[in-house]
Amino acid sequence: MANAAGETAPAILAANRISKSFGEIPVLFSIDFDIHPGEVHAIIGENGAGKSTLIKILSGLEQPTSGTITYDGQTVTLPPNGEAEAMGIVVIHQELLLAEHLTVADSIFLGRELTRNGFLRLREMREQAAKILDTLHVHVDPDARINTLSVADKQMVEIAKAISRDARVLIMDEPTAVLSVAETETFFAQIRRLSAKGVAVIFISHKLDEIMELADRVTVLRDGQLIATVGNQDLTPDSIAQMMVGRELSNLYPPKHEPDVDAPLLLSVTNLSAPGLKEISFELRRGEILGFAGLIGSGRTAAAEAIVGLIHRTGGAVELRGAPVNFTEVSQSVAAGLAYMTKDRKGKGLLLNVGLQPNLTLLTLAKHMRSGFLDGKSEVKALDRAVRRFDIRARDASVRVGQLSGGNQQKLMLGKMMESEPEIIIMDEPTRGIDVGTKQQIYHIIAALAAEGKAIILISSEMQEVIGLSHRVLVMREGRMAGVLEGAEIGEAQIMRYAAGIKQGGDDERISA
Amino acid sequence: MSVSAHETGKPGRSFRIDLKTAGPLVALIALCIIGYSLNPAFLSEGNIANILTRSAFIGIIAVGATFVITAGGIDLSVGSMAAFIAGVMIIIMNSAVEAFGVSIWTVLLGCGSSLILGIGAGFINGFLTTKGKIEAFIVTLGTMGIYRSLVTYFADGGTLSLNSSAREIYRPIYYDSILRIPIPVWVFIAVAIIGWVLMNRTAFGRYCMAIGSNEHVARYSAIKVDRVKTATYILQGLCVSLATIIYVPRLGSASSATGVLWELEAIAAVIIGGTMLKGGFGRVGGTVIGALILTAIGNILNLTEIISNYLNGAVQGVIIIAAVYLQRGSLRAGKRKAAE
Numbered sequence: 047m048a049n050a051a052g053e054t055a056p057a058i059l060a061a062n063r064i065s066k067s068f069g070e071i072p073v074l075f076s077i078d079f080d081i082h083p084g085e086v087h088a089i090i091g092e093n094g095a096g097k098s099t100l101i102k103i104l105s106g107l108e109q110p111t112s113g114t115i116t117y118d119g120q121t122v123t124l125p126p127n128g129e130a131e132a133m134g135i136v137v138i139h140q141e142l143l144l145a146e147h148l149t150v151a152d153s154i155f156l157g158r159e160l161t162r163n164g165f166l167r168l169r170e171m172r173e174q175a176a177k178i179l180d181t182l183h184v185h186v187d188p189d190a191r192i193n194t195l196s197v198a199d200k201q202m203v204e205i206a207k208a209i210s211r212d213a214r215v216l217i218m219d220e221p222t223a224v225l226s227v228a229e230t231e232t233f234f235a236q237i238r239r240l241s242a243k244g245v246a247v248i249f250i251s252h253k254l255d256e257i258m259e260l261a262d263r264v265t266v267l268r269d270g271q272l273i274a275t276v277g278n279q280d281l282t283p284d285s286i287a288q289m290m291v292g293r294e295l296s297n298l299y300p301p302k303h304e305p306d307v308d309a310p311l312l313l314s315v316t317n318l319s320a321p322g323l324k325e326i327s328f329e330l331r332r333g334e335i336l337g338f339a340g341l342i343g344s345g346r347t348a349a350a351e352a353i354v355g356l357i358h359r360t361g362g363a364v365e366l367r368g369a370p371v372n373f374t375e376v377s378q379s380v381a382a383g384l385a386y387m388t389k390d391r392k393g394k395g396l397l398l399n400v401g402l403q404p405n406l407t408l409l410t411l412a413k414h415m416r417s418g419f420l421d422g423k424s425e426v427k428a429l430d431r432a433v434r435r436f437d438i439r440a441r442d443a444s445v446r447v448g449q450l451s452g453g454n455q456q457k458l459m460l461g462k463m464m465e466s467e468p469e470i471i472i473m474d475e476p477t478r479g480i481d482v483g484t485k486q487q488i489y490h491i492i493a494a495l496a497a498e499g500k501a502i503i504l505i506s507s508e509m510q511e512v513i514g515l516s517h518r519v520l521v522m523r524e525g526r527m528a529g530v531l532e533g534a535e536i537g538e539a540q541i542m543r544y545a546a547g548i549k550q551g552g553d554d555e556r557i558s559a
Numbered sequence: 560m561s562v563s564a565h566e567t568g569k570p571g572r573s574f575r576i577d578l579k580t581a582g583p584l585v586a587l588i589a590l591c592i593i594g595y596s597l598n599p600a601f602l603s604e605g606n607i608a609n610i611l612t613r614s615a616f617i618g619i620i621a622v623g624a625t626f627v628i629t630a631g632g633i634d635l636s637v638g639s640m641a642a643f644i645a646g647v648m649i650i651i652m653n654s655a656v657e658a659f660g661v662s663i664w665t666v667l668l669g670c671g672s673s674l675i676l677g678i679g680a681g682f683i684n685g686f687l688t689t690k691g692k693i694e695a696f697i698v699t700l701g702t703m704g705i706y707r708s709l710v711t712y713f714a715d716g717g718t719l720s721l722n723s724s725a726r727e728i729y730r731p732i733y734y735d736s737i738l739r740i741p742i743p744v745w746v747f748i749a750v751a752i753i754g755w756v757l758m759n760r761t762a763f764g765r766y767c768m769a770i771g772s773n774e775h776v777a778r779y780s781a782i783k784v785d786r787v788k789t790a791t792y793i794l795q796g797l798c799v800s801l802a803t804i805i806y807v808p809r810l811g812s813a814s815s816a817t818g819v820l821w822e823l824e825a826i827a828a829v830i831i832g833g834t835m836l837k838g839g840f841g842r843v844g845g846t847v848i849g850a851l852i853l854t855a856i857g858n859i860l861n862l863t864e865i866i867s868n869y870l871n872g873a874v875q876g877v878i879i880i881a882a883v884y885l886q887r888g889s890l891r892a893g894k895r896k897a898a899e
Contacts, residue, residue: 356778356779375781375783376778376779376780376781377781377782377783380781386779388779390775393773393775393776394773394775394776394778394779395776395779396776397768397769397772397773397776397839398772398773399772399839399840400768400772400839404765404768404769408765408769408776408777408780408782409780409781411762411765411766412762415761415762418761419756419760419761420760420761420762420765462780466781
């Protein structure tokens with residue numbers, strides 16, 4: 047299945063046998079990619095498949111280790127730091143990069159303001175901004191401050207900005223992840239309008255249905271390899287999913303041991319609400335792994351943080367071993383045997399500028415005190431234990447944690463959590479950005495913890511991981527529970543249907559696949 | 560290779576940091592040699608005692624500042640706070656003399672009120688930064704102005720003087736020695752040791768470093784961030800009150816000129832000592848040496864004619880910038896040396 051569409055016009059932007067390594071870790075292997083004017087080209091793949099790296103290379107933010115980029119038929123080296131914008135290649139990042147305090151018009155002209163004799167031509171910029179917004183049929187006041195806009199409107203401002211820069215190639219990283227259904231529709235109309243004008247649009251998405259609807263061609267990546275580039279007419283959601291997953295899963299995940307049906311209930315959450323979270327209810331038994339699936343921003347992290355007291359709940363109840371609890375600080379939940387392992391290991395999980403030992407014991411320093419003073423020997427012992435148990439590899443203990451590989455950081459963070467001897471562990475994206483070998487180790491650790499009788503909530507955006515490990519899967523969408531899957535129901539298609547909103551509702555509406 | 564238990568202790572770590580740790584100490588020794596060569600009187604017992612006693616004020620305050628800065632904060636109010644506490648102490652002691660006559664209790668009352676004021680002032684700074692969610696720079700800039708203006712108001716623009724008979728009792732705290740070491744130096748030594756233990760051997764010190772290095776990580780690691788941060792300001796207030804207690808008997812007075820620029824000297828001592836201004840890494844030992852370096856510079860300029868004493872601030876400024884440059888550039892410098 048090779049290029050099926052767009053053979054007529056020459057490619058505007060093409061990658062030829064692009065490879066990329068970070069240090070010694072290869073992330074892309076000899077990728078071919080091209081896009082024609084007016085084409086909408088989707089890139090899909092699991093997390094860590096190399097999608098983001100590919101678009102970074104296509105926009106000049108990263109340079110390929112080998113291979114070439116062709117733009118307009120000429121081999122070019124794209125300038126770094128977003129200077130490729132001047133050439134007509136514009137990227138809209140997932141976390142929209144807008145200065146919150148500027149106005150819409152300011153934002154659209156940021157970095158290329160219209161001036162006369164060194165002074166800003168404010169009125170002209172306003173008028174032009176209004177004109178661009180008009181052509182997009184976007185109803186946003188050019189004088190409105192960015193921080194007063196909805197996410198969808200902010201995205202429209204980004205698009206307006208791209209248009210004002212005469213974008214010829216528009217690259218978007220998960221543009222619809224933060225949009226509601228209605229907003230997505232408007233957004234699609236926008237994209238169609240742009241492609242009708244001859245703009246080439248590249249976008250990353252996890253939502254199979256919207257790829258089917260919008261894309262002319264789809265490029266599938268898996269583990270840094272190009273699997274296929276396929277025309278839309280040759281696609282079904284199933285065939286995409288198959289290409290995305292591909293690998294044999296049997297040895298990656300340990301066998302599942304179902305928890306006893308009469309295992310004691312450890313955690314019970316009823317109608318939990320918090321900012322970004324609406325009426326979540328579930329139960330968790332001893333020895334059980336409950337997967338939390340859903341798209342990025344669907345409220346899974348909010349649920350975890352509301353349970354452990356990192357964000358304040360606005361309603362609902364949490365019961366731990368039958369007793370109602372309302373944690374307002376992490377120290378309380380840790381003391382109660384409930385640990386939360388953040389997904390942001392660099393920003394919230396670990397101190398990057400110190401060594402392994404202070405990181406490992408930070409959560410549980412009280413354990414290493416003798417008559418009010420820290421007992422260094424006891425800390426050393428703890429590190430030794432954790433290193434053996436979780437196979438943490440470091441040159442020596444004085445290495446700053448920031449220099450460890452992602453996998454070792456993750457294992458260290460796991461060690462840090464387990465130091466508090468929790469009965470319930472909430473793991474948020476425990477394998478984000480780490481290599482397959484370490485992933486497998488972590489999967490076995492998770493399964494072993496469950497077999498020991500710990501109860502585990504596994505939040506993950508990697509569907510295969512949720513499917514491969516969980517006894518039950520709770521799918522979230524836009525801050526709500528979209529559905530709960532058990533046993534044989536747990537499958538990619540089923541999870542996707544709930545996560546993407548094709549299928550709605552709770553237990554009563556549940557239909558077997 | 561995995562880490563083994565025996566490698567995880569100090570040996571591996573110490574060598575690397577030792578170079579950095581030694582930096583301020585080497586600078587101090589160099590300064591002493593320069594001082595001695597310019598004027599041998601620099602190393603006379605009297606002069607050394609003088610340097611140590613004078614560095615005690617800034618040094619004690621700087622030990623407190625080490626905690627505030629390590630935890631990612633800053634306290635600009637310490638100089639004004641010292642003046643304010645000194646002023647109120649004198650007022651309280653003078654009224655006590657009027658009411659009950661002079662006794663040792665007069666001085667104890669003054670010291671007690673100093674401690675309470677210091678702790679209270681520190682708590683206000685801490686409370687406003689944590690619960691009020693205002694940047695420490697702004698809060699302490701505000702309280703700095705408030706305390707300075709209050710002491711000027713109490714002194715009615717002039718000087719508050721301690722009752723002479725009370726001063727007679729109080730005098731020895733500054734001027735007397737125990738085992739030939741002046742009392743202020745003993746206090747400095749005690750504060751430094753307690754500070755060092757607190758920073759390096761207790762959970763509190765570890766928490767300060769964690770918060771200064773990444774507040775999110777600290778919060779996610781079950782650390783009561785607000786409480787620890789407030790505690791650093793209280794500790795700072797306590798240090799200021801101790802410094803004031805040994806400062807008041809020196810002149811027996813307080814005015815709007817008391818403690819001017821102490822905050823900057825304290826911060827300079829902390830930075831010269833190797834603590835990072837952005838937080839996350841604090842060294843009490845370094846701070847002590849930093850305070851000694853600052854005092855020694857002024858002392859050397861007093862003892863020699865080469866550079867005018869009026870340039871004291873300029874020399875200190877050069878030293879601060881040079882110290883930080885060397886700490887930041889230590890890696891590059893190390894490589895260059897290795898290549899030679």
